[in-house]
Amino acid sequence: MELIFERSRPGRGSDLLPPLDVPECPVPAQFARKQAPRLPEIGESDLSRHYQALARRAFGVCDGFYPLGSCTMKYNPKLGEAAAALPGFTGIHPLQPAHTVKGCQLVMAQAEYALCRITGMDRMTLQPAAGAHGEFAGLLLIKAYHRHRGDKARTVILVPDSAHGTNPASAAMAGFTVRNLPSTAEGLVDLEALKAACGPDTAGLMLTNPNTVGLFERDILEITKIVHGAGGLVYYDGANLNAVMGVARPGDMGFDVCHLNLHKTFATPHGGGGPGSGPVGCKEFLAPFLPGSALCGNGGDHSIGQVRAFHANFLVVVKALAYLMRLGSTGPAEAARGAVLNANYLKHKLEEAGYASAFPGLCMHEFVLTLEALKKETGVSALDVAKAMLDDGIHPPTMYFPLIVHEALMFEPTETETPETLDQAAQVMADILRRAKEDPESLHAAPHTTVVGRPDETAAARHPVVRYVFPEE
Amino acid sequence: MGGYLPAAPEERARQYEALGLSGPRALYRDVPDQVYLDAPLDLPAPKSELEARQSLEHLAAQNVRFPTILRGAGAYDHYIPAAVSAIAAKEEFVTAYTPYQAEISQGVLQSIFEFQTMICELTGMDAANASVYDGASAAAEGVAMCRDRKRTKAIVSGAVHPDVIATIRTYCFGADTEVVVTTVKEGRTDLTGLVDDQTACVYIQQPNFYGLLEDGAALAAAAHAGGAKLIAGVNPITLGVLESPAAWGADIAVGEGQPLGLPLSWGGPYLGFMATTQAMMRKLPGRIVGQTADAQGRRAFVLTMQAREQHIRREKASSNVCSNEALCALTASVYLSMMGPGGLRQVGEQCFAKAHYLADALCALPGVRLRHPGPFFHEFVTDLPASADVLAGLEARGILGGLPLEGGLLWCVTEKQTREELDKAVSIVKEVLGIWN
Numbered sequence: 053m054e055l056i057f058e059r060s061r062p063g064r065g066s067d068l069l070p071p072l073d074v075p076e077c078p079v080p081a082q083f084a085r086k087q088a089p090r091l092p093e094i095g096e097s098d099l100s101r102h103y104q105a106l107a108r109r110a111f112g113v114c115d116g117f118y119p120l121g122s123c124t125m126k127y128n129p130k131l132g133e134a135a136a137a138l139p140g141f142t143g144i145h146p147l148q149p150a151h152t153v154k155g156c157q158l159v160m161a162q163a164e165y166a167l168c169r170i171t172g173m174d175r176m177t178l179q180p181a182a183g184a185h186g187e188f189a190g191l192l193l194i195k196a197y198h199r200h201r202g203d204k205a206r207t208v209i210l211v212p213d214s215a216h217g218t219n220p221a222s223a224a225m226a227g228f229t230v231r232n233l234p235s236t237a238e239g240l241v242d243l244e245a246l247k248a249a250c251g252p253d254t255a256g257l258m259l260t261n262p263n264t265v266g267l268f269e270r271d272i273l274e275i276t277k278i279v280h281g282a283g284g285l286v287y288y289d290g291a292n293l294n295a296v297m298g299v300a301r302p303g304d305m306g307f308d309v310c311h312l313n314l315h316k317t318f319a320t321p322h323g324g325g326g327p328g329s330g331p332v333g334c335k336e337f338l339a340p341f342l343p344g345s346a347l348c349g350n351g352g353d354h355s356i357g358q359v360r361a362f363h364a365n366f367l368v369v370v371k372a373l374a375y376l377m378r379l380g381s382t383g384p385a386e387a388a389r390g391a392v393l394n395a396n397y398l399k400h401k402l403e404e405a406g407y408a409s410a411f412p413g414l415c416m417h418e419f420v421l422t423l424e425a426l427k428k429e430t431g432v433s434a435l436d437v438a439k440a441m442l443d444d445g446i447h448p449p450t451m452y453f454p455l456i457v458h459e460a461l462m463f464e465p466t467e468t469e470t471p472e473t474l475d476q477a478a479q480v481m482a483d484i485l486r487r488a489k490e491d492p493e494s495l496h497a498a499p500h501t502t503v504v505g506r507p508d509e510t511a512a513a514r515h516p517v518v519r520y521v522f523p524e525e
Numbered sequence: 526m527g528g529y530l531p532a533a534p535e536e537r538a539r540q541y542e543a544l545g546l547s548g549p550r551a552l553y554r555d556v557p558d559q560v561y562l563d564a565p566l567d568l569p570a571p572k573s574e575l576e577a578r579q580s581l582e583h584l585a586a587q588n589v590r591f592p593t594i595l596r597g598a599g600a601y602d603h604y605i606p607a608a609v610s611a612i613a614a615k616e617e618f619v620t621a622y623t624p625y626q627a628e629i630s631q632g633v634l635q636s637i638f639e640f641q642t643m644i645c646e647l648t649g650m651d652a653a654n655a656s657v658y659d660g661a662s663a664a665a666e667g668v669a670m671c672r673d674r675k676r677t678k679a680i681v682s683g684a685v686h687p688d689v690i691a692t693i694r695t696y697c698f699g700a701d702t703e704v705v706v707t708t709v710k711e712g713r714t715d716l717t718g719l720v721d722d723q724t725a726c727v728y729i730q731q732p733n734f735y736g737l738l739e740d741g742a743a744l745a746a747a748a749h750a751g752g753a754k755l756i757a758g759v760n761p762i763t764l765g766v767l768e769s770p771a772a773w774g775a776d777i778a779v780g781e782g783q784p785l786g787l788p789l790s791w792g793g794p795y796l797g798f799m800a801t802t803q804a805m806m807r808k809l810p811g812r813i814v815g816q817t818a819d820a821q822g823r824r825a826f827v828l829t830m831q832a833r834e835q836h837i838r839r840e841k842a843s844s845n846v847c848s849n850e851a852l853c854a855l856t857a858s859v860y861l862s863m864m865g866p867g868g869l870r871q872v873g874e875q876c877f878a879k880a881h882y883l884a885d886a887l888c889a890l891p892g893v894r895l896r897h898p899g900p901f902f903h904e905f906v907t908d909l910p911a912s913a914d915v916l917a918g919l920e921a922r923g924i925l926g927g928l929p930l931e932g933g934l935l936w937c938v939t940e941k942q943t944r945e946e947l948d949k950a951v952s953i954v955k956e957v958l959g960i961w962n
Contacts, residue, residue: 068604074947099862109630129529134578145600268556300561301562325622361688414554
């Protein structure tokens with residue numbers, strides 16, 4: 053389809069503003085632009101059709117099953133959208149005087165309170181704009197805590213080899229050295245390896261629980277004790293909180309600081325990649341280091357500073373609060389149990405269909421298949437299977453993650469799916485497995501029904517074209 | 526019911542049965558008893574949708590919405606065409622994930638490619654990324670792009686937005702980079718004698734925090750003379766009328782995209798954009814969409830140059846950024862397409878003219894004067910007596926006045942405010958100051 057620049061014709065556009073009603077006042081020549089930016093010139097009707105065509109070429113939770121592991125693609129309730137569109141929220145300037153923003157402050161306070169109750173933390177900042185942003189802020193709390201005590205030797209963050217890529221990347225950004233921890237054959241933290249890695253240089257451990265293979269770290273109390281014993285702090289990556297919210301709390305497990313993803317666990321939409329929100333919770337002893345804002349205030353006595361301007365991705369917090377109100381005291385556990393039940397149900401169905409789980413037994417809210425044997429037998433890879441799912445209107449699971457599982461496909465169905473959706477997905481997967489054995493070529497060539505086939509990613513990276521090239525160039 | 530579970534309780538019971546499980550505790554058998562919660566959380570009871578909606582509407586109603594906003598300082602009250610909000614609310618865009626599965630995500634990918642192109646056009650740069658969290662984090666990531674083993678110092682103009690300076694400091698605390706904030710001379714950046722062979726980059730803002738226009742070309746030349754990069758934080762709404770940062774010598778252009786069709790929303794979500802030259806393109810953090818083709822030669826878009834990113838490079842990645850502000854970037858693209866080059870120029874011209882109209886009218890009052898000499902865009906600082914009383918007087922009549930700043934007020938005017946509103950504001954200031962002529 054055409055790019056919007058290809059639809060542009062000189063002289064087209066919309067009249068949106070009234071004529072200037074004060075005397076003209078030209079920009080001084082020294083600062084004036086000499087060549088106008090080549091923005092599209094297009095009427096509103098064409099613009100509307102352009103974006104409708106783009107919408108048809110997108111795939112949202114509204115379009116079908118989205119079992120994307122580690123991303124918690126649950127249904128995004130419309131109440132949140134309605135609340136976030138209220139003019140009493142959208143029309144508020146971030147630097148209005150405090151007595152004119154009581155509603156915004158109450159939204160923040162109520163969300164913070166609920167998230168503290170759910171995580172077992174004492175304090176919460178809503179400032180970070182995404183999960184990785186929260187990781188960065190949370191790690192800076194750990195850094196500031198050790199520095200404040202005058203302990204500059206603690207420079208190492210321990211990260212399991214199954215962790216999300218953001219964990220080591222955030223630790224590096226916060227100035228730490230990353231030490232990777234091997235997992236056991238069962239997919240859990242290796243306690244002996246952890247003990248060996250802990251020492252006077254340990255600033256902390258970052259852990260996702262349930263972890264990225266979808267298992268609850270059953271030795272969690274021992275794990276946090278080992279790290280604390282060595283003088284380090286323990287960081288909870290909240291990416292997988294959906295499995296345990298209302299069932300078990302990171303604060304009770306011994307974690308000192310955590311981040312949450314409101315755009316995963318708390319049902320705010322992903323927006324094609326954002327905006328999200330990544331609140332950070334901590335125990336009371338870390339409160340003096342919490343972020344504030346130079347213009348808006350609110351930082352702790354020994355604040356790490358701030359990680360973005362103003363208060364928060366406020367409208368995302370409004371959407372999450374709408375969800376939290378609906379769930380109240382009992383809904384979080386109901387949602388978590390539903391997520392874990394659906395994951396085990398789908399896992400069971402896929403195993404029945406002949407797929408191999410990377411780890412046997414019960415899982416939490418997600419599970420990982422390994423297609424290593426299938427690939428050896430038929431040449432059909434995890435990528436081929438994922439691409440074949442596209443033809444059946446299912447968003448593929450997360451591919452090739454975690455790194456410790458070969459030919460990995462990670463499924464997270466979430467609690468907002470019915471049993472028949474899971475049954476149908478299992479049937480699709482069974483058919484794909486049959487085709488893998490009978491006609492592997494058709495899977496190598498998948499998808500067949502999408503608007504484009506597999507794009508040439510190598511060429512894209514080798515000769516990057518990252519903006520439209522205008523005909524006159 | 527609770528938790529938005531679509532399945533009926535009997536259906537869930539059958540799922541447990543199919544798994545041979547007695548109930549929830551059996552699902553969570555790996556969770557130790559010491560941390561397993563067997564009582565509801567200490568939170569209010571679940572609300573029906575009607576009750577929750579009423580509570581949220583009640584919260585919104587407790588805010589004061591000013592019909593006239595004469596305050597900017599990093600968040601700007603511009604007109605948002607009706608089509609912008611309608612298009613950005615399409616459920617396919619709102620509920621999609623990051624477009625890793627390119628074949629079913631061409632719509633999102635193309636929208637980002639178009640956004641990148643528009644940012645390149647505005648800034649005059651060769652490459653842009655798909656967005657970061659906001660203007661302040663974009664500034665901090667821009668500084669990180671310039672990190673160099675031999676050059677460990679970042680110079681930041683003192684005339685930059687305070688939240689931006691603080692965010693740069695926080696990121697640099699993480700990276701152990703030294704931050705030097707320049708002095709400010711008559712409201713503008715004073716770089717005299719600061720750039721040395723340790724300096725990796727100089728960060729300036731155009732127009733600056735006080736609304737003033739900096740001599741970008743001179744500052745870029747000073748940075749380059751010392752071997753440092755020049756990073757420009759720009760307000761994109763100005764770039765229909767102001768010269769592009771690339772034209773005056775910036776190596777990296779970043780900024781806050783909120784003025785491009787995003788509501789004020791008490792500070793977020795907003796939109797950080799980043800653009801740079803061909804030479805520095807591979808140092809850009811975050812997602813970037815590139816054009817390629819499928820096996821049949823059909824044009825296709827993909828996330829590209831991913832070898833820079835955290836999910837591939839882990840601790841060696843150029844940044845940890847993962848989620849960004851894709852939907853806000855799409856919103857900005859729709860806004861820029863609605864405005865077109867003519868509309869964007871018109872917005873810039875009206876902001877400029879109306880701000881100067883208000884500044885002239887205020888400064889015609891005895892005791893009121895502009896704090897800084899020289900050209901400004903759509904914000905300016907006045908010194909005036911009793912600024913707290915002035916703000917209270919304006920507030921009582923539905924006008925959010927300028928931001929209090931070291932005894933003065935930092936005003937902002939956009940295309941949205943009418944001459945009538947500006948005249949009304951001036952007459953209230955007169956009244957409060959007891960000027961009756």
